[in-house]
Amino acid sequence: MNNSGKGRPSFNRRSVLKSSLAVLAGSALGRTAAAAEPAIKNVNPASSPSALKITDMRYAVVVKPGPSPCVLIRIDTNQGVYGLGEVRDVAGPQYAMVLKSRIVGENPLNIDFLFQKIAQFGGNARQAGGVCAVEMALWDIAGKVYNIPVYQMLGGKWRDSIRIYADTTESLDPKEYGLRAKERKAMGLTWMKMDLGINVLDGMSGMVMRPAGQDKWELHEQPHPFLATEVTDKGIDRLCEYVAAVRENIGYDMPLSMDHLGHIGVKSVIRLGKAYEKFNLEWMEDVIPWYYTDLLKEIQQASPTPILTGEDIYRVSDFETLCREHAVDKIHPDLATSGGILQTHHIGDMAFRYGVPMAMHFAGTPVSCMASVHCAAATRNFLAL
Numbered sequence: 001m002n003n004s005g006k007g008r009p010s011f012n013r014r015s016v017l018k019s020s021l022a023v024l025a026g027s028a029l030g031r032t033a034a035a036a037e038p039a040i041k042n043v044n045p046a047s048s049p050s051a052l053k054i055t056d057m058r059y060a061v062v063v064k065p066g067p068s069p070c071v072l073i074r075i076d077t078n079q080g081v082y083g084l085g086e087v088r089d090v091a092g093p094q095y096a097m098v099l100k101s102r103i104v105g106e107n108p109l110n111i112d113f114l115f116q117k118i119a120q121f122g123g124n125a126r127q128a129g130g131v132c133a134v135e136m137a138l139w140d141i142a143g144k145v146y147n148i149p150v151y152q153m154l155g156g157k158w159r160d161s162i163r164i165y166a167d168t169t170e171s172l173d174p175k176e177y178g179l180r181a182k183e184r185k186a187m188g189l190t191w192m193k194m195d196l197g198i199n200v201l202d203g204m205s206g207m208v209m210r211p212a213g214q215d216k217w218e219l220h221e222q223p224h225p226f227l228a229t230e231v232t233d234k235g236i237d238r239l240c241e242y243v244a245a246v247r248e249n250i251g252y253d254m255p256l257s258m259d260h261l262g263h264i265g266v267k268s269v270i271r272l273g274k275a276y277e278k279f280n281l282e283w284m285e286d287v288i289p290w291y292y293t294d295l296l297k298e299i300q301q302a303s304p305t306p307i308l309t310g311e312d313i314y315r316v317s318d319f320e321t322l323c324r325e326h327a328v329d330k331i332h333p334d335l336a337t338s339g340g341i342l343q344t345h346h347i348g349d350m351a352f353r354y355g356v357p358m359a360m361h362f363a364g365t366p367v368s369c370m371a372s373v374h375c376a377a378a379t380r381n382f383l384a385l
């Protein structure tokens, strides 16, 4: 805890005591100042939570491997305590900075009040980056002011360590892909995720059926069902070669998840889910956009391979729709989109009531990572980060 910054009064209890005792030092009592001064322990003389006020918010941009740039924010207070938060990867600083006028002058310890005050400025995917960054920073301040870990303020720990899953770099050569997964396992990682989509079939005939002449906009912006793109039996066989190579190298004892299947139709997802059954995948991720609840449910019911979604969902109510309908097997919020630490904890508790486990998505810097760790520690149905 750092309480020695700007805004601190120029005197404190200890200095007042010292000067008072100095006057007494030569008195008839004959006691020395050092002997008379009471021992002050575990008391922060500059801490006055009721009078704490937000004075400023600033940002810095971090460039790192993977999704980048990432924006870090710092919220300062009138007592020298500051908090760090992170805007969702790739989103710009304006998502947070537009909120500054809403929070300056407020007590940062009123975390839920302040989040609800700014929640209207959040939205799905990167749009929530600012409100979540502020929420994270407020928890950081609260932890420092009270000298308590965030997980403790959420109700305490369910676990002492947080399981992580590791993404794997891709290769067009199935053997090479498998060896990269093996290297990851050798690093001590115990849960693997692989990106495998129809992009690895590009340029190979008879693998993917799609209309000619689709432009960039269609390929990148149109939701999957509108691209009339289906993977053939031959294509499925080729994709299975990659998964088989990875399983050969990491074995069947550790969970293996899959992401980025490509923009294919619902029936192709189901056919892939059946083809992958023998590889015991932990989940296929974001197979179609998360807001097509009925289509996800169709896939969930027909595919023996579990499906998961959630990294771009902002509202608890949208997660609840998916859980109540059992349209996915697991949910996957990114705390930098799903409303920050407290809302994500609520999402986990909500999903628990429906029997749905919660993995957590994260692709940012250590700031968002540690916010996720505290939430994961305090949330019962957490699986892996």
Ligand SMILES: [Mg+2]
Pocket: 259, 260, 285, 286, 311
């Ligand atoms: Mg993903």
